[in-house]
Amino acid sequence: MSALFPSPESEEPVVVERAIGRTGGEVVLRRVGADWELVANGVFLMDTRDGASERAMVRASLDALPADRTGARVLIGGLGMGFSAREALDHARVAHVHVIELEPLVITWHAGPLAPVAGRLLEDPRCEVTCADLVSWLEEATGSYDAICLDTDNGPDWTVTEGNERLYRPAALDRLERLLSPGGVIAFWSAMPAPEFALLLERRFGAVEVIEVPARRGGPDLVYLTRPRRG
Numbered sequence: 120m121s122a123l124f125p126s127p128e129s130e131e132p133v134v135v136e137r138a139i140g141r142t143g144g145e146v147v148l149r150r151v152g153a154d155w156e157l158v159a160n161g162v163f164l165m166d167t168r169d170g171a172s173e174r175a176m177v178r179a180s181l182d183a184l185p186a187d188r189t190g191a192r193v194l195i196g197g198l199g200m201g202f203s204a205r206e207a208l209d210h211a212r213v214a215h216v217h218v219i220e221l222e223p224l225v226i227t228w229h230a231g232p233l234a235p236v237a238g239r240l241l242e243d244p245r246c247e248v249t250c251a252d253l254v255s256w257l258e259e260a261t262g263s264y265d266a267i268c269l270d271t272d273n274g275p276d277w278t279v280t281e282g283n284e285r286l287y288r289p290a291a292l293d294r295l296e297r298l299l300s301p302g303g304v305i306a307f308w309s310a311m312p313a314p315e316f317a318l319l320l321e322r323r324f325g326a327v328e329v330i331e332v333p334a335r336r337g338g339p340d341l342v343y344l345t346r347p348r349r350g
Contacts, residue, residue: 126339132156132278135232138224146224148232155200155233157225167236170202172340173270176306177206179212179330180266185302188265190214194251194298196269196286198225201237203270208245210239217247217264219256226250226309254285257294265300270308275316292323296347306344313343320345 146159198220
């Protein structure tokens, strides 16, 4: 998610598509000049004006991998505007990116008006997109990932979609760790400080790095990055 609030624009937003989403709430894609915005249940979620913090999350995760790690597999929670997936695909150490996205409308829009935003992700053979609830998907997921980057909703302390708070609970953290390769890292994006969640990560996994990325308005976006200790 790029920001919680849209920047003031001289142009009024133009609704491109409005539909009822998978969770029953209204999802709106709209355009303001050259930029795109997503609104869900009346709450502004993200836009294409920046994406710096999503990209920073992925870069920090890949930089934290062992120096000799190549052919990395990356799991990304949340497609959004595609910034996280594109950053991973453009990284020299990455061979495959798997994105889990709850809302089918978002995936459809990436095959349509949003396709150019992140370099036509759906056409890249290295990018796999699965339409599923991430927490439910984790219950049966198999395989191994070197980096897991979760940009789901607005972070641990402000979830717009009902049920997303489950992702930040111990049971989900256990499932995430089971999917992680040795030496792998897990990162969580947040629109605001989440000190209790950071403490949970520290108790569960060990040291937590907090990365602050300046946002266009208000306080910085944050990334909580941890490398689970084994044994």
